[in-house]
Amino acid sequence: MASKRNSPVIDVALTRSEPENLTPLKAIILAAGYGSRLKPLTDRVPKALVPVTGKPLLQIAIERCVRAGIRDIGINVHHHADQIHDFLRNYAGTDLRLTLSSEKTILGTGGGAKKLIRSMKEAEAFLIANVDVLTDLDLAVFYRAFLEYPTDALLAVKHRSTQRYLLADSDGILCGRGNPDKSIDFLVREPAGKVEAVAFSGLQIARSSVLLDYPQRIFSSIDAYLEHARKNQRVRIYNMDRSYWLDVGRPESLLQAEQDIASGLLRL
Secondary structure, three states: OOOOOOOOEEEEOOOOOOOOOOOOOEEEEEOOOOOHHHOOHHHHOOHHHOEEOOEEHHHHHHHHHHHOOOOEEEEEEOOOHHHHHHHHHOOOOOOEEEEEEEOOOOOHHHHHHHHHHHHHOOOOOEEEEEOOEEEOOOHHHHHHHHHHOOOOEEEEEEOOOOOOEEEEOOOOEEEEEEOOOOOEEEEOOOOOOOOEEEEEEEEEEEOHHHHHOOOOOOOOHHHHHHHHHHOOOOEEEEEOOOOOEEEOOOHHHHHHHHHHHHHOOOOO
16 A cells, blocks of 8 residues: 555555456546536545445446456546545455546546656556546447457447547448537548447547657547548547446436436446
8 A cells, every 4th residue: 555645656456256357458547637527525525525326436337347356447536636536545456457647637527638648657558538438338349349340449439429520431330520410520541331420428449659648748538539530540439329328527427327327228
């Protein structure tokens, strides 16, 4: 157990039940945001510690990784960072390695992940997930899909309404951005066949180089994936329409999550 308050690494243990070994996959949980949509709740606590059925979102995210056999997890922090440090320090045990990355300025989803990749030492690939996403997506199946197809990044998507669509071609390759009406905003590569608008789900698996090679310090991971695709490097989409998914960044979605768990629609 780390003894210094601002130590970047804390070792903890969580109960696992026959996990599938996803080594050398490491995970990054993005937890630095202000949680502005959850105000005034997040005036007092970080979004990552907002509870669902009494369990903080960060704990839910960590336990999902652990159940899949992922033991090396990075977490970026900013808003109420001390509360997250204290929460993780209170975990008991010794067999999970957590790397905490404190951001003086929020670096964005891409910049935050990039900093953690450097801190955690490069691995073959990183699972990157938003802390405010609840899902029952099978991470082992997701990872196998990443390994089986020739891709540098695999983005989980759903067919749902959003204001910021991604565009994919008939081969499932990222090729651009869509407008709110699903029309083409811009293309970064020539699509093969039909272009389809899909919504990013805040879950991705990417090779280290995709984010490390992006020149900016503060950026969205989607910007890096689009730039990678622009260079004719393959970024694929992964359809998770059959999986439960909910962004719990709003009070009404927190209530929805509670109801879905109570009804058995989602198991944590």
